Amino acid sequence: MHVPFLDLKAQYSALEKPIQDAVDRVLRSCAFASGPEVEAFEKMFAAYCESDHAVGVSSGTAALELLLRAHDIGPGDEVITVANTFFATAEAISLVGATPVLVDARESDALMDPARLDAAITKNTKAIIPVHLYGQPADMDAVLDVAKASDILVIEDSCQAHGARYKGSRAGSLADAGAFSFYPGKNLGAYGEGGAVTTSNADIAERVRQLRDHGSPKKYEHAVIGRNDRMDELQGAILQVKLQHLDAWNEARRSHANSYRDRLEGHVALLEEQRDRESVYHLFIARVPNRESVQGALRDAGIATGIHYPIPIHLQPAYGGTDLGRFPVSEALASDILSLPMFPELTEEQISYVAETLRAVV
Ligand SMILES: Cc1ncc(COP(=O)(O)O)c(C=O)c1O
Incomplete structure (x- = not known):
């Protein structure tokens, strides 16, 4: 797939x-x-x-x-x-x-x-x-x-x-x-x-x-x-x-996020959706310590992923890029976040395939 x-x-x-x-x-x-x-x-x-x-x-x-x-x-x-x-x-x-x-x-x-x-x-x-x-x-x-x-x-x-x-x-x-x-x-x-x-x-x-x-x-x-x-x-x-279609698209994204959560929680670290918020899941983020090999294995299985973002602002060359250690949480995120496929037209079958493959390689 x-x-x-x-x-x-x-x-x-x-x-x-x-x-x-x-x-x-x-x-x-x-x-x-x-x-x-x-x-x-x-x-x-x-x-x-x-x-x-x-x-x-x-x-x-x-x-x-x-x-x-x-x-x-x-x-x-x-x-x-x-x-x-x-x-x-x-x-x-x-x-x-x-x-x-x-x-x-x-x-x-x-x-x-x-x-x-x-x-x-x-x-x-x-x-x-x-x-x-x-x-x-x-x-x-x-x-x-x-x-x-x-x-x-x-x-x-x-x-x-x-x-x-x-x-x-x-x-x-x-x-x-x-x-x-x-x-x-x-x-x-x-x-x-x-x-x-x-x-x-x-x-x-x-x-x-x-x-x-x-x-x-x-x-x-x-x-x-x-x-x-x-x-x-x-x-x-x-x-x-x-x-005119944005609410329906956002609803679909939220439903896909729930499906990912049902399949991944307890197996893969995910970001929390806070109780008082309604995220519109522009991106769905998993945290994987062995990101490079996981991303490669997903790619081999036909699954495209992204990283948002691999370099925090203080480490960007445009801002000097030398302040390693200054913002440890952002630095940890930059090293292990992985964005999974997310768009309204994603099917349940695709979500299940992504989640199963990820669980097997993480
Ligand atoms: C968080 C954030 N801020 C600012 C921007 C800048 O928007 P644009 O690419 O339309 O200039 C983007 C878009 O990529 C973004 O994701």
């Missing part, structure tokens, strides 16, 4: 007609830059995230960067995030000229450890970016408590958590603002690059709208130096179609 890590073609064949209609509509209009399709998607996505505003941008990285800039965060400022994340979380902080300050992840769920935040805060700290990694919201009450005590902004990196819930509320509505990525492999993926900011702060939404469009409040008038970080109309039209 062959089990791909991700199967975007299966999703496209189910939606071929409405997607082609949406693409055709944009091509016929010949309006390609941000316009009515993006606006319609923004309204839908804000409602979906239970947030007052959504602003479509060119990527998740742009969403993070523009949010930091909209809050005037820049050189001399520090922004706290977690060592176990995708590079772009820290990169966005560096892109605005601020300094990323890292804290370790925690063992149970591999997410930001809020117990480490107090020690990381200085007089220069302006924001905290918890990351809802793998689809599970971070421990937001604990993060927000620390932030409130020091009057610090909280931006959710929701790039892997479209539709996830924390105590009943959606990712992206839990703090001052949220940043989403629509990279094609995400739970809600564009057919190209894309991202969005969510916030219930009308001023910040307006600032992000200007910043994504050359700092322009109206055509050919430029209030500030911005960027060209607009979402394009093709992505806006395609995402409107796909958003």
Whole structure:
């Protein structure tokens, strides 16, 4: 049996007609830059995230960067995030000229450890970016408590958590603002690059709208130096179609995660899903000490896997890369995490085959 890590073609064949209609509509209009399709998607996505505003941008990285800039965060400022994340979380902080300050992840769920935040805060700290990694919201009450005590902004990196819930509320509505990525492999993926900011702060939404469009409040008038970080109309039209299916896709992912758990618990170490959260399982992670040989054996059995991520932020060459031992939990995770096949169209047969094969080789 062959089990791909991700199967975007299966999703496209189910939606071929409405997607082609949406693409055709944009091509016929010949309006390609941000316009009515993006606006319609923004309204839908804000409602979906239970947030007052959504602003479509060119990527998740742009969403993070523009949010930091909209809050005037820049050189001399520090922004706290977690060592176990995708590079772009820290990169966005560096892109605005601020300094990323890292804290370790925690063992149970591999997410930001809020117990480490107090020690990381200085007089220069302006924001905290918890990351809802793998689809599970971070421990937001604990993060927000620390932030409130020091009057610090909280931006959710929701790039892997479209539709996830924390105590009943959606990712992206839990703090001052949220940043989403629509990279094609995400739970809600564009057919190209894309991202969005969510916030219930009308001023910040307006600032992000200007910043994504050359700092322009109206055509050919430029209030500030911005960027060209607009979402394009093709992505806006395609995402409107796909958003209607997101809840069903997330439900399928959650059901697959349960099947994996039923088959693997007691045999393979797994990350915990916390009681008060609803993860949308962008990724399903197992922890295997002999990862290289396990990954090889799975590959030989026709099963594709991934590693998210093999190098924690502080060990990335771009950040010096020499601080080994500084964040032991993130380093341990980087050395033994393995992402198993996870996508809505995965079948029970495939899950059972992956789990049985993994149990035999771990
Ligand atoms: C946690 C996290 N943050 C930020 C990003 C950046 O998003 P994008 O690739 O759309 O720039 C990603 C996407 O890969 C991500 O997974």
